[in-house]
Amino acid sequence: MIGMDRLLRDVTVLIVDDEERNLDLLGDVMSGEGYRTLFASNGLEAIDVVNERHAEIDLILLDVMMPQLDGFATCKRLRQMDSSAGIPILLVTALAGRRDRLRGIRAGANDFLTKPLQIVETRLRVRNCILQKRLTDAVKKDLFRLQDLERMRDTLVHMVVHDLRSPLTNLMLSMELLLASPLLSEGDGELVRDAQLASERLMQLVNTMLDVSRLESGEFPIHLRSDCMVETLRTTIDRSRRVSGSRVLTLETPLDEHVMAFDVDVVTRVVENLIQNAIKATSSNGHITVKLSIADGRALVEVQDDGHGIPAEQRARVFEKFSRAAQPETARRAPGWGLGLSFVSMAIQAHGGAVGLDSEEGEGSRFWFSIPDGVSPEAPRPEPAGSS
Secondary structure, X not given: OOOHHXXXXXXXXXXXXXOHHHHHHHHHHHHHOOOEEEEEOXXXXXXXXXXXXXXXXXXXXXXXXXXXXXXXXXXXXXXXXXXXXXXXXXXXEOOOOXXXXXXXXXXOOOEEEEOOOOHHHHHHHHHHHHHHHHHHHHHHHHHXXXXXXXXXXXXXXXXXXXXXXXXXXXXXXXXXXXXXXXXXXXXXXXXXXXHHHHHHHHHHHHHHHHHHHHXXXXXXXXXXXXXXXXXXXXXXXXXXXXXXXXXXXXXXXXXXXXEEXXXXXXXXXXXXXXXXXXXXXXXXXXXXXXEEEEEOXXXXXXXXXXXXXXXXXXXXXXXXXXXXXXXXOOOOOOOOOOOHHHHHHHHXXXXXXXXXXXXXXXXXXXXXXXXXXXXXXXXXXXXXXXXX
């Protein structure tokens, strides 16, 4: 927690007024609080001071009734300048009417001080505005630092995984050659097959990390073509049964077939990721159901499991990179880096779609995505089975 005293150190206040006695009065009040002061005798001079010294100014006390450029116009001009966008402005005015206050708010003022000034009120309003600015500046600084760290992490991860692809490919090829050797014993063959499976999983992770990076930068191509969504889901489920163990994996849809435009390879990977996520979340005899429905010009795909569910405080972050939901001690520890659901979210958004999650602890989870139910104009519709 940032201490208030620390936030009020090295404060600089710009006082703008065309009357010298008002400059002296406000200058004495600000100096009494330990603040440094800058002065301007009119609006144009104030704009020049802000242009030159905006980095050190924490607050502007701006008189309204001034010749040439009044306080309202000066405030509006200041708010149009990038250099003063984050500096609070207190209008100092004898005008107490609602219309004048609304005019000041429209010009960009943060607050008002009404003449004749009350010293205690002036100190408190000035102090609150400065604290608000300093807190905002601290949050922005922390945010920029976190963004820089995230960029550094992403760059490092991208470099590492990119360099991993070549040695991994060579390793996988070497294991394929080993498995084809007649000199390999049955026991050694099992070890090589286990190593081959592990390297395939690692290659899948590497590819997912690179694809997430490409999706973030808008460089991941989405190739829409007309295909049958029902058949794509059916094929994906059949393939997923090989790693689902004794879990029951079913497809529910009122449709025998449905032709629409989507990237078959990408949607297949999306569904595989959701099914793998459900497998990790369910017990060995659990149930996983994939549902397809069409409504309001969109295709909705749902993956429902009866696993342990996701805690409420973690649901909002499940689609973030490197985010992994905590699991109960009785659940099987899920491998991975928490990128599968990030890929799901970004890939579906690249389709112009949406993703979501409904979950209750102890009652399972329902992940879903929807994409526009259109047919790509440049791709022909597939011919029905049995047509000539």
